[in-house]
Amino acid sequence: MSGFGYTIDTTRSLKIEEVFPYNAFSQLLGNLESLEVSKIKDEYVECLTNKTQPKVSVSMILRNLKLVRIDYCKNLKVVFQMEEVEENEAPLLSNLKILRLQRLPDLSCIWELPTQHVRLESLVELTILHCPRLKSLFSLSLAQSLVLLEKLEIIYCPELKQTVTELEGDKGEISHTINSHTSLSFPKLTKLYISTCDGLEYIFPTQHVRLESLVVLTIKKFPRLKSLFSLSLAQSLVQLKRLDISYCDEMKQIVTELEGDEGEISPTINSHNSLCFPELGDVSISNCYGLEYIFPTSMSPQGLQGLTLNVEACSQLKQVFRVAKDRVGNDSMLQHQQFLRSLSSFSVKRCPLLTDLVVHLEAKKASIKGVRLSAFKESFKTSKQLEVREIQDLECLVDTTKNGPTSAFTHLETLFMEDMDGLEALCKGQPPQGFLKNLKHLEVGECCKLQVH
Known part of the structure; x- marks a missing residue:
């Protein structure tokens, strides 16, 4: 069945453009599994809120939905909206598998729901594109329910402050729910792509995050990002194959391992918790003007077998591999030199401070442009x-x-x-x-x- 501005297929799939004809088929919404909305002018999607007088239970709609796509609704402020939920009701959005939100210039909040009644346990793909006023994605409890999430893509959300909310109140206190005993795991997440989020200083709030299934990570245009991984998060990346980082102006290190302002190596890093990325095959880093080194002191000598490493326009980059001063000249250094001989390809362009003074580099294929090659006296x-x-x-x-x-x-x-x-x-x-x-x-x-x- 179709009409002006809408198409409905077998009463389970609905596409709306410009006007939401709620009264025309309100009785059909109880079985709705797929909803696609574009170009409506309202501040809300009528069947996803109970602020009006709905003819069909919004709770029922939210429990049944499997796919939601919303595009270019210039006045939309909130996607899912309910003020009250019965205590004995089944979890909301528990069947939602795919959520795609794009070109929503006024969107400030995705879920305005009692979070104790919401579980995203079926969500597989979440895509957020061009939502410039969005402040956060998930509460901690929502994030902990994302046990099936495989793909997370966020592009151009310049006011996004947090992916997972960790602050409460207006004074900025850290929530008591996030502490050393709280872990956050996305066990199925394989692809993470985040670009042009000017307000983000980190991706995840807690030090206890695990991404053991992550295969591809792309981070672009994070001007406030200081480092990418905590040590514990880096240790969980056993499936990571590709890492792409660009235009992160303030990032000094990829894996956090320094304490204080004087650059001492953290005492938590030792031979018993060294890093190893056993599947990592491709690393590309460009236009990270504050980056001083790529791989940390805690890197295992056995890591990065056959790696392709491309580095460009990192004006402060001094070393590919950082080694603590007290380790220079000891057996650990010999091990690190040996492991770096396993690089498959190394390409560097416009990194004027880069040197192999501490660790010599070897690669089957090497490409050098616009650097001081005389600083690589023992490499290649x-x-x-x-x-x-x-x-x-x-x-x-x-x-x-x-x-x-x-x-x-x-x-x-x-x-x-x-x-x-x-x-x-x-x-x-x-x-x-x-x-x-x-x-x-x-x-x-x-x-x-x-x-x-």
């Missing part, structure tokens, strides 16, 4: 493919005139060099043993001082 000597561009301070790849290496670039098969104004030679002095013996492809451009003998 076993690479099979090496690309270097726009590096002004490098005079040669290898210098044996001052007790240089006895072996270097013996595995290199492809060498590409471009815009290397200071490069004078591939090797100064006597070439080391096996130097470039496996080289199959050499490409050179705009290296005006280079002399090849």
Whole structure:
């Protein structure tokens, strides 16, 4: 059945555009499972609120709904709204599987419901797009009911302060319900994508969060984000395969491990709780101007096997791998050097402070652009493919005139060099043993001082 501005299919699916014809089929709403609404001008969706005089129990509608999509309703302030619920009623929204809200410029609250009567235990996908006035997503009790949530996507919610509400009252006290004994787990969450949330300082409020099924994490345009993971959260990421971080201006560390302002290593980090991301295969980080290092001190030497690492425009980045001062030169350092040799691909662009002073880097494929390659004196000597561009301070790849290496670039098969104004030679002095013996492809451009003998 269809009419002007609405379509209804088998009395269980309803699509509304511009006007909600509530009286026309109010008696059919009790069986409604799918609701799609767009371009209505009201401050509420009539069948999702009991502020009017509903002909059908709103509780019944909310219990049966499995899918809700609301798009471009410019005056909508609240999605689900009930002032009172009978004590013995079944949980509301317990069958809701998919919720998609987009282009709702006035939306300030999703759930205006007695939270003790709401359970989101069936919710699998939640997408929030372009809701600029939305302040928070979940209360703690709602978040704890998300046992089946697989995908969470939040894009352009600049006033979003919290994903999970942790404050009560107007004075900003931390809720007594969040403490060291409270854990928050999303056991099925595999994909988390958050972009352009200017007001967020962190993703989750409590230190005791677990995301053991998370596979893909994308974080973009978080100007106030200081760090991404607590140590305990990072330790739960055993399925994480891809990590993409960009435009997080104030982020200094990905995993929180520092105390105070002087940079001491937290005493909670030791050999018994080291980090390992066994499935992590792809990390991309760009335009994080405050980031000083990528992997923390607590990183296990066995982690990151075969990792592809891409880093660009991180002006304060000093090290890929941070090592505490008291660990330099000991056995732990040797282990860390060994594990970094397992990188599959390493690409770095416009990171002027980056160096391998502490931990040497090795990768089968390395691409370097706009950095001080002379700071990588001991790295990439076993690479099979090496690309270097726009590096002004490098005079040669290898210098044996001052007790240089006895072996270097013996595995290199492809060498590409471009815009290397200071490069004078591939090797100064006597070439080391096996130097470039496996080289199959050499490409050179705009290296005006280079002399090849």
